[in-house]
Amino acid sequence: MSRSFEGGDEMKPNWRIYISIPIISASAVAAEILLMRLMAVAIWYHFAYMIISLSLLGYGVSGTFLAILRKRLLSRPKLWLFLIPLALSISLPLCFRLSQMIGFDPFLMMWEPRHFLRLFARYLLLMIPFFLAGSFTGLCIAAYSERIGRIYLFDLLGAGMGSVGAIGLLFLLKPWNGLNLLSAFSLLGAIFISWNGRYLLRAVIPVLPILAVVNLIPLRLDISQYKYLVAAERMPEARVLYETSSPLGLLTALRSPALRIAPGLSLAYEGDIPPQIAVFTDADSPTAITSPDDPEKLAFLDHMTNALPYVLLKRPKVLIIGAGGGMDVLSALTHGAREVVAVELNQQMVEMVSKEFSDFAGGIYSDPRVRVVVGDGRGFVERSRERFDLIQISLVESFRASAAGVYALSESYLYTVEAFKSYMKHLTENGILSITRWSKIPPVDTMKVIWTMEKLRSIGISPEENMALIRSWATDTIILKRSRLTEGDIERIKGFCREKLYDLVYYPGIPAEEMWEFLPYNPTGRWEWMEEMFNIKPATDDKPYFFHFFRWRSLPYLVKRMGRNWLILIEWGYVMLVATFVQAVAASILLILLPIRILSRRRKGGGWMGLRVFLYFGALGFGFMAMEIALIQLFSLFLSDPIYSVASVIGGMLVIAGLGSLISRRLSGLPPELPFGLIILFSLIQRYLPRLEFSTLAHLPLPARIGLSILSIAPLAFFMGMPFPMGIRRLRAADESLIPWAWGVNGCTSVIGAVGAMIILLSLGHGVLLFTAMGCYVLAGALAMRTRSIPE
Numbered sequence: 001m002s003r004s005f006e007g008g009d010e011m012k013p014n015w016r017i018y019i020s021i022p023i024i025s026a027s028a029v030a031a032e033i034l035l036m037r038l039m040a041v042a043i044w045y046h047f048a049y050m051i052i053s054l055s056l057l058g059y060g061v062s063g064t065f066l067a068i069l070r071k072r073l074l075s076r077p078k079l080w081l082f083l084i085p086l087a088l089s090i091s092l093p094l095c096f097r098l099s100q101m102i103g104f105d106p107f108l109m110m111w112e113p114r115h116f117l118r119l120f121a122r123y124l125l126l127m128i129p130f131f132l133a134g135s136f137t138g139l140c141i142a143a144y145s146e147r148i149g150r151i152y153l154f155d156l157l158g159a160g161m162g163s164v165g166a167i168g169l170l171f172l173l174k175p176w177n178g179l180n181l182l183s184a185f186s187l188l189g190a191i192f193i194s195w196n197g198r199y200l201l202r203a204v205i206p207v208l209p210i211l212a213v214v215n216l217i218p219l220r221l222d223i224s225q226y227k228y229l230v231a232a233e234r235m236p237e238a239r240v241l242y243e244t245s246s247p248l249g250l251l252t253a254l255r256s257p258a259l260r261i262a263p264g265l266s267l268a269y270e271g272d273i274p275p276q277i278a279v280f281t282d283a284d285s286p287t288a289i290t291s292p293d294d295p296e297k298l299a300f301l302d303h304m305t306n307a308l309p310y311v312l313l314k315r316p317k318v319l320i321i322g323a324g325g326g327m328d329v330l331s332a333l334t335h336g337a338r339e340v341v342a343v344e345l346n347q348q349m350v351e352m353v354s355k356e357f358s359d360f361a362g363g364i365y366s367d368p369r370v371r372v373v374v375g376d377g378r379g380f381v382e383r384s385r386e387r388f389d390l391i392q393i394s395l396v397e398s399f400r401a402s403a404a405g406v407y408a409l410s411e412s413y414l415y416t417v418e419a420f421k422s423y424m425k426h427l428t429e430n431g432i433l434s435i436t437r438w439s440k441i442p443p444v445d446t447m448k449v450i451w452t453m454e455k456l457r458s459i460g461i462s463p464e465e466n467m468a469l470i471r472s473w474a475t476d477t478i479i480l481k482r483s484r485l486t487e488g489d490i491e492r493i494k495g496f497c498r499e500k501l502y503d504l505v506y507y508p509g510i511p512a513e514e515m516w517e518f519l520p521y522n523p524t525g526r527w528e529w530m531e532e533m534f535n536i537k538p539a540t541d542d543k544p545y546f547f548h549f550f551r552w553r554s555l556p557y558l559v560k561r562m563g564r565n566w567l568i569l570i571e572w573g574y575v576m577l578v579a580t581f582v583q584a585v586a587a588s589i590l591l592i593l594l595p596i597r598i599l600s601r602r603r604k605g606g607g608w609m610g611l612r613v614f615l616y617f618g619a620l621g622f623g624f625m626a627m628e629i630a631l632i633q634l635f636s637l638f639l640s641d642p643i644y645s646v647a648s649v650i651g652g653m654l655v656i657a658g659l660g661s662l663i664s665r666r667l668s669g670l671p672p673e674l675p676f677g678l679i680i681l682f683s684l685i686q687r688y689l690p691r692l693e694f695s696t697l698a699h700l701p702l703p704a705r706i707g708l709s710i711l712s713i714a715p716l717a718f719f720m721g722m723p724f725p726m727g728i729r730r731l732r733a734a735d736e737s738l739i740p741w742a743w744g745v746n747g748c749t750s751v752i753g754a755v756g757a758m759i760i761l762l763s764l765g766h767g768v769l770l771f772t773a774m775g776c777y778v779l780a781g782a783l784a785m786r787t788r789s790i791p792e
Helices: 015-042 045-068 070-075 077-100 114-143 145-172 175-193 199-216 228-233 295-303 327-334 347-356 377-383 399-404 417-425 444-459 487-500 526-533 552-569 572-600 606-639 642-667 674-688 702-720 723-734 736-764 766-785
Strands: 239-246 249-255 276-281 284-290 317-321 339-344 370-374 388-394 427-438 467-471 475-481 503-506
Touching: 015 045, 015 077, 015 114, 015 145, 015 175, 015 249, 045 070, 045 114, 045 572, 045 736, 070 077, 070 114, 077 114, 077 175, 114 145, 114 736, 145 175, 145 239, 145 642, 145 723, 228 249, 228 276, 228 284, 239 347, 249 347, 276 347, 284 327, 284 347, 295 327, 317 327, 317 377, 327 339, 327 388, 347 370, 377 417, 377 606, 417 427, 417 444, 427 444, 444 467, 444 475, 444 526, 467 487, 487 503, 526 552, 572 736, 606 642, 606 674, 606 702, 606 723, 606 736, 606 766, 642 674, 642 702, 642 723, 674 702, 674 723, 674 766, 723 736, 723 766, 736 766
Parallel strands: 317 339, 317 388, 339 370, 388 427
Antiparallel strands: 239 249, 249 276, 276 284, 427 475, 467 475, 467 503
């Protein structure tokens, strides 16, 4: 029996406890992933980091709650371990519904301060379920600290199952329906706790009608007015034809007679555009399924900037990355392509075009000249041994989201230096790489593409001699030929631009007065000024953040020149990340450091002990999150999809770390610094061993690559599961009252770690983040060495 109990309602840890712990843990982690998806649909995906922050902050606040009410909670643990999951089952659907009733517009925060308060209100509401889940696990740890190894094992097992289960759940249900399922799952945890107990009938049965009433509250997903779907639904006779969900996004097919999608359509085009069905991903990023029934109307495809390569190629073999609704595929076929390989990441998108709307699309994905590949474009190129006459990447995200900078936190291996080198190697002798970007002010996207092409000089490609750039009112298309552009090529490009009324702003030999002012070859020097103001350095596989353009040193200039309007010129994703980090640090100080300082004054010698608890468990919280995010980024490229990387790394790490937690007690006789030394060793192996090479392993099927990834991180994850339970056991022997604080500190520094790790990754890259994580474990190991005299 635990000596932690101070009341008469004593309860030994039994099988019901060990079943309920993973149920609650899985519910919390799955809810976190579902809320991230809901934020991506309702606002934009960069608010996902707010969800990570508030979930972990909820766990941190639970530690403060447990420390303050420790005696009362431990006097009747059975009652509280039953009531908390009940409250969780109600809060999961209720808090999200209430949060959506609070109107919030992120773009008005700088002009209308009340939106900060509304964001804060949403933040508090959505934190409640995670606070309850953290309170449940923390109370189990406080009540059964001598069984910390098993408790931590089942907690991590549940978290791992929740992360993987949520991915599967998103294939079956829409995210808001998934919250209802998790509500029932949490209720199951309460039932297990009180199986055959006196609380079961008195509490569970009344909760059922409460859950029924909560689910009757209409769920109105508050989708941002700036998303394309909201505007499209207001068009005449607009109607949603089909909707489906997956971890990659919520797809919504909509049709309206007034809706047409033709990015950068030439002002010289006077014809009609054929009927189209718009498919939106997460209420934005529309792609078009175009009807080919009237061949004359397909002439609009020749009046878009991405049709330029077909002026130089005859019957090409084409690779289209990001095929979407198939408009680029249709363009290739219309221009006489003999073979088209269409790569699309989202299986549901392919099924929508090839099944649901196959007749409308003219069976384009069933055309014998078309081969559809479901997967990541970069991964396909690395695995393929084929060569193409044209590799085309056109507008794989929406203009509004791109202009707002919401992709700033999104890693994209399509636009790295290594990716461009791979594309050139997969081109035929006279093949062309064609990239179309949105025309923006300032034109940072196009400049970054050109700067990335400049890095190809190392493989013998000279952009100054091989490149052409044309601009429309909405799009820029850059073509890079593997060989030099000939005089005949240049004349055909000029003719295309004259006919379509496009601006030809670069070709080899262009007069200086006609050259685009932002090119590095232009003597005006505008390129240097833009490079000083914005981050237009090429993205690499180590820092694959193509859409991250913000530079801190430009901030004073922008604020001075534009006042509060300076936000227009930077990425909102990065702003929200930094704001979340500041918020997380402030909340950690308020909810962790301050309470520790106040309570430590009441205990002789408690200040030094409280500081060591904060540093040790804080280092573990930050270090674990930093290591986890570094590994997710490391394996995203190998697994060809960040979704699979997240599920594999998080699920694998948590389960294997749980096993390490269980084994840690058996190693109590070994030096306490041993696990930390092994963590550093295996971290260095991850850093310095060559990455899993595509040339040798990328051809393997996805299950095999997932298995290899998990096997690679297994030794590191195993030893990362040991320091936390080891610390709890030593703390139990030294000062048991600080165990809830340790839980809270670990949760709050995990908040800071989740967001801070992303800032480090964006600014300094994967290597620095990995060394930061190792530094945290070095600090924790040094503190562990000072506690050799305290038994576990």
